[in-house]
Amino acid sequence: MTEITLVVKQGCETCTLIEPIIRQIAEHFNPRVICQDTQDFPTGLPVEFDASLEQSYRLRIEVVPTLIIQKDGIETSRIFGWDVAAWEALLGIQFKSDLPKFRPGCGSKTHDPGMQERLAAQFSGHMLAARRLNFENVDDIEIGYDQGWSDGLPVVPPTAERVMRMLAGTRRQPDEIIGIVPPDFAPCSIEKIAINAVLAGCRPEYLPVVIAAVEAVLEDQFCMHGLLATTYFSGPMVIVNGPISRAIGMNSGGNALGQGNRANATIGRALQLIIRNVGGGRPGGVDRSALGNPGKYTFCFSEDETNSCWESLAVEKGFSSEESTVTVFAADGMQGLVDQKSRDPESLCRSFAAGLRVIGHPKMVQGSDAFLVVSPEHERIFRDAQWNKQQVKDRLLDLLMIPGEELIQGAGGIAEGLPEKLRSAVLCKFREGGLNIVRAGGRAGLFSAIIAGWGASGSTGSVPVTRQIQS
C-alpha cells in the first residue's frame, strides 16, 4: 500500500505557492498533510496540525515542503522544495498549473535554533537512562555545588536538552558501556560521559575526544586507580593529535598549556569530572594527593603538527597523520625551561638535559616519565641542523646517564638517594620509552616546557596510552 505524506507550513512562501498543487494531489490520492504552524492550511483539506512538531521530528523533516512516499510503511522516496518535474515523476501525474517550475523550500520549524535538542529531549528522551533529579527554587549554578558534582568551578546544569545535544556529537549509542571507572569501579556509559561533558562546558564536537580520553585512562596499563589514589602530584593529561584537533579549534600555539581555549579547557575538565562523578574519586576521599597540581582542574592541549619538522607523537606511536588520537599521560604540572643563548643542538640538548635531570628529585632515576614540549623557536634550532625527534631523544638520554656516586644517599649532603650499592653504577634518568617530545607553543620565545610524570611509571605504575578517536 502506498502512502503519501506532505509536510508544509503556512509561513513558507513555497508552501503557499503550491497550495493548488496540494489540492490536485488530494484529488488523485488520499495524502496525509501535516502542517507545522496552523490547522487551517491548506484550506479545505483535512490537515494534521503538528503543534508539538513530534511528527515532523520523527519524520526527520529539514525543509518544507517535503513530500514522502511510503510503501507498506517503508519510505521509498522523499523530495523537498518545489520542483514540478520531480513531483510529477514521483507521483505519476501531470499538474494543471502555471506555477514556476522550481522554488526552494524553507527551513522546517524543527530546525529553529535550539529546537532539535528540545525535540530530542522530548521525543527521544527514553534513550536516556540516567536518574532524573528535580530541583525547585534553587539557583541552577548552585545545584552543582550542592550535589558535589563540581571541581570547585561552576558546572553547566545537565538538562536533558543539553545532554541530547551533546550526544549528537557521536554516533555511539548512549547505553554503550565503555569501561569501569575507579575508584568505585562504576560502569561508565556514553551517556554518563555526555552528561559530564555538559557539566564541563564541552561542545558536542568535543565528545569523541572526551570518550577516547576516558577509554585511554581506563586501560589497565594507565593505572588510573593508582594515579587517583597516590599522594603524588599527578593527574591525567591529554594530548590530542590529528585532524580533529584542528577541526574543533584546539590550541597548539601561543599559550597552548594555558587558559583561554574552550576545547583545551573543557576536554581535560570533562575527564576529571568523570573520574570524580562516575568513579567517585574526590580529594580527601580516595584522592590522597599531598599537594595536587593545577592541571587536576584540566590539562589538555594539542601538538602543533602543521608547522613541525618532526613526526607527531601519534605517528611515533604507529598511527597515520590522518588519524586523530588522544594520548593520556600521568602528569604533574609544567616546569619552564629557558635557554636564550643556545644556537646549536648540542648546547640546547645540554640545557634540556639539565632541566630534565631534576624532575621528581635530582637523584630520582627511572621513576617519572616526562614530556618535553618544545616551542617553535627552540625547534628551529633542531630544524636548521636537520635533527629529527629521535636524534634529540637519543642525545638527551646520553646526557642523562648519571654516575651512581651522584645519586646515592648522602651524596651532595642530601639524605635522599639510591642505596650505597649503586655507587659505581651509571643509570639513565628515564626508563626505556619514558622520555617523550612534542612541539607546541607560540612563535616567539626561546622557552620550552617539561611536564614531569608520576613517580611510578612503567609496569610499576602508569604507562602513557594512545588511542584513536572514533566519531
Added chain:
Amino acid sequence: MELLDPTSEAMPEGRQPLPRLSQIDGAVIGLLDISKPKGNVFLDRIEALLNEQGAITKRFRKPTFTRVAPDALRQEIAGSCDAVLEALAD
C-alpha cells in the same frame, strides 16, 4: 529544573565490620606488604610482636603499590587468615 544525574548512581550497601578477634594466641594473621619501600621493616617488627603473643603469621605481597591487590591474592588471604594487617610505608 530537571537534571540528569552525572554520578554512577551507586547506592552501596552499608556493611558492619567483622567482629574483632577475641584473642591473638593461635590466630592466623596475614601481613600484607603493598611493595612500598621499607614495608618489610615495619612488618618484620609487627610479626615479631604478634609471634610473641602466640599468633601464627603469614606474609603476603602485592605486585605493586599502585594497583589494587589481585583477586587471587585477596582470596588467598581471605581463605587462610583470621585477620590481615596491611603495611603502608615509605
